[in-house]
Amino acid sequence: MLNDEKINAALPHKHDEIEEKLLNDMPSDDTIRSVSGILKQLGDPSRLKIFWLLCHCEECVINIAALANMTSPAVSHHLRLLKSSGLITSRREGKEMYYKAADTEMASSLHLTIESIADISCPN
Amino acid sequence: MLNDEKINAALPHKHDEIEEKLLNDMPSDDTIRSVSGILKQLGDPSRLKIFWLLCHCEECVINIAALANMTSPAVSHHLRLLKSSGLITSRREGKEMYYKAADTEMASSLHLTIESIADISCPN
DNA sequence: TTAACAATTAAACAATCTTTGAATTGTATT
């Protein structure tokens, strides 16, 4: 309530009253940063393609590069980003590193979102 | 099947066989671009904050700027991007332009996704 | 028609990100 008054007072225009609910539910800057950070990972075509691939199979870097039409260093770079976001995991087998989508609620939820957006925006 | 052989032949390493399903369901580059384009919009903290706000209320530019701690030109810039992606709509009332989330499956689906990611990654 | 305000546009700058090719590390094989 103290907070409400502060924010409402800060608003240049007072139109319809902003409900307490909205102000209370407003995500913190940390939350915003965290969520946008995740979405930014999939906001790049190369990474989205790689992530989609790794949602459907486990593959080594060379094959990922071949399937995504990219060089190995470029793939490595994106794999590192995806991995440090917790969206994929890796395992070594001999000379090769195998990558796949992480077995987490986040990864599977994003996978569903991607398929859903694809269905909505590209109804083929 | 012709396609399978082509792609499998292009794979440097042949591990487990890649099923036809995967190859057939593989999104086209256009689809990848389209989906990543949408996600990129919300991959920026400023735009995510604005979009979240506009999912919960309709507001004029000045108030959006105040709530998001941004300048008017910056807000205008992001509003234009969100609008040309079809995620928000606008209407004029006197001197003011009011923006809100678009009344589409895409917008409401993304809204759900955002809240879901926030819940998973920031369990407060 | 002027004045005041809301919103957008434009240009410049800073920052970030993606890609590339060369060099390096790590692993297995001979």
Added chain:
DNA sequence: AATACAATTCAAAGATTGTTTAATTGTTAA
């Protein structure tokens, strides 16, 4: 040990993007 191959790292180039300030457009009211 030496070789071969997979993967990563590194430095640099090129491209994209976000933010800022100033100028401009559009709308209302005096």
